[in-house]
Amino acid sequence: MKTFPADRAPTDEAGARDWLRLARSERVGPVTFAELMRRYPTAAAALDALPDLAARGGAKGRVRLADADRVAAEYEAAMAAGARMLALGAESYPPNLARVEAAPPLLWCLGDPATARAEAVSIVGARNASALGLRFTETLARELGAKGHAVISGLARGIDAAAHGGALETGTVAVLAGGVDSVWPPQNAELYDAIRKKGAILSERPMGYEGRARDFPRRNRLVSGLGRGIVVAEGAERSGSLITARYAGEQGREVMAVPGSPLDPRAGGCNLLIREGATLVRHALDVIEALSPLHDDAALLEDEEEAWEAPMVEEDAALRARVMELLGPHPTPVDEIVRMSGASSGFVSLVLLELDLAGRLAREPGGSVALMG
Numbered sequence: 001m002k003t004f005p006a007d008r009a010p011t012d013e014a015g016a017r018d019w020l021r022l023a024r025s026e027r028v029g030p031v032t033f034a035e036l037m038r039r040y041p042t043a044a045a046a047l048d049a050l051p052d053l054a055a056r057g058g059a060k061g062r063v064r065l066a067d068a069d070r071v072a073a074e075y076e077a078a079m080a081a082g083a084r085m086l087a088l089g090a091e092s093y094p095p096n097l098a099r100v101e102a103a104p105p106l107l108w109c110l111g112d113p114a115t116a117r118a119e120a121v122s123i124v125g126a127r128n129a130s131a132l133g134l135r136f137t138e139t140l141a142r143e144l145g146a147k148g149h150a151v152i153s154g155l156a157r158g159i160d161a162a163a164h165g166g167a168l169e170t171g172t173v174a175v176l177a178g179g180v181d182s183v184w185p186p187q188n189a190e191l192y193d194a195i196r197k198k199g200a201i202l203s204e205r206p207m208g209y210e211g212r213a214r215d216f217p218r219r220n221r222l223v224s225g226l227g228r229g230i231v232v233a234e235g236a237e238r239s240g241s242l243i244t245a246r247y248a249g250e251q252g253r254e255v256m257a258v259p260g261s262p263l264d265p266r267a268g269g270c271n272l273l274i275r276e277g278a279t280l281v282r283h284a285l286d287v288i289e290a291l292s293p294l295h296d297d298a299a300l301l302e303d304e305e306e307a308w309e310a311p312m313v314e315e316d317a318a319l320r321a322r323v324m325e326l327l328g329p330h331p332t333p334v335d336e337i338v339r340m341s342g343a344s345s346g347f348v349s350l351v352l353l354e355l356d357l358a359g360r361l362a363r364e365p366g367g368s369v370a371l372m373g
Contacts, residue, residue: 004098008037009089016085017075018043023105024066024074024206025050027357030102034088035353050357057351057358077207081181083108086202094202096120100225100251101365104204108180111200115171120150121287122227122248124220124241125159126234126266133159133234133266136258138166140231143284145170152226154219155188155195159233159241164191168198173226176203177211177219184211202226220244229254229291231281235269242269245278250365254290256281319343323351324371331368 010016022043023033028050036046047065054063078085086093086107094116097103121144123137141151141163151167153160155174164172174195178184180203183192195201204222205215220243224230230248232255235241245255256279260267274280279290322341326332334352338345352369355361362370 004034004089004103005037006089008041008043009087009093010043015042015044016087017071018047019087019106020075020085021066021068021071022047024071026064026066027054027359029356029363030104031363032353032356033105034102035349035356037089039350039353053354054357057354057356058360059358063357074206077181078108081110081207083110083180083207084113085109086113094226096228097222097225100221101367103225104222107202107204108207109200109202110180111196111198113200115150115200116152116173116202116226117150117171118228119148120152120173120227121291122152122223122230122244122253123159123163124153124223124230124232124235124244125163126236126239126241127156127158127160128266129158129162129234130264130266133258133260134162137162137233140233140281140284140287141166141172142170144287145172147284147288149288150199152223154223155184155192155201157185157187159235161188161191163233164195164199168194172199174199174201175219175222175226176201177205177215179203179205179207179209181207182210216240217243221247224248224253225251227253229256229287231256231258231287232270232273232278233258234260234266236265237268237272239269242273245269245273254279256287256290258282316343316347319347320351323348327355327369327371329370329372331362331364331370333366333368335367337369 010019022028040046040049050063086109088103088105092113095118123141137159144151145167150171150173151163152173153163164174172195180201183189220240224244224247230245230253232241232245248255257270257273258281259274260270281287323343326337326340338348352361360372362372
């Protein structure tokens with residue numbers, strides 16, 4: 001994975017507004033955003049380049065930039081609420097999340113962004129948790145906090161709320177599917193207020209946005225990415241908690257689970273994870289021991305050595321045609337396209353960026369791409 005260029009993060013309000021507008025523009029997802037900032041010194045320069053890049057990729061119409069008035073309204077609403085923008089590449093951006101593939105270009109934060117520190121553990125589980133599961137989770141979170149770990153969760157009922165409550169005095173981060181000012185569920189409003197005062201509330205969504213069912217997988221991916229490891233305290237075999245654990249595995253995180261009775265459906269997912277190789281958790285020391293080897297993991301704790309490769313600047317029609325020829329409706333690893341085309345990775349990335357902005361490229365997890373239409 002390539003590291004994001006830290007010197008691109010905005011340093012003033014004008015730059016932050018441009019950053020926000022680029023992130024909210026049509027067809028600019030996290031991967032495309034990173035590719036744009038690889039090539040242009042500022043978000044403003046990337047915004048200026050978007051129409052030409054999309055046209056070169058074969059767009060049928062002009063790519064729509066985010067409406068300036070809507071972006072201004074979002075920014076001003078965030079400032080009025082006391083939220084802070086955490087831009088990818090900036091020191092304030094959560095260090096673990098920054099090393100996740102397709103990390104969000106920005107997060108809105110209420111509270112102290114430093115709470116989302118590198119020494120963090122994600123804890124998730126069932127909303128309809130048992131009394132024993134709630135007690136265990138609160139104790140686990142409190143003990144992890146006492147050892148210096150922040151606790152990450154999603155502010156849902158049940159296990160999430162217990163995890164936040166146990167770590168409230170030592171550092172906890174709530175990740176929301178809606179905007180940071182959208183309290184959900186309502187019964188956790190008091191907990192939300194406490195986390196805002198003592199920890200941090202994060203979201204990649206605009207202010208005022210109310211989370212929907214389709215937003216929770218994205219929220220779950222942030223929950224797993226913010227921690228160095230994840231603990232599933234209770235969760236059925238088909239549950240959002242298991243989805244979050246899968247994301248954690250894909251992100252290279254340590255996956256841990258609390259065992260339970262085979263007769264309790266809420267323990268089914270945890271027992272399945274343990275059967276598949278997850279670390280069994282009895283108490284906080286199990287979590288700490290599982291994470292200890294990760295102190296030497298450069299992919300999580302240090303910037304990687306691979307630098308951004310400067311793209312080819314000259315137009316090479318034959319080489320471009322070769323790259324296009326290698327693309328098709330079935331996902332192909334980008335590394336294979338580079339190898340078989342003979343082009344530099346920078347040139348291939350440029351062609352893919354243009355196709356992406358034109359709405360003609362599908363990006364798959366793991367770095368594969370497919371041509372659409």
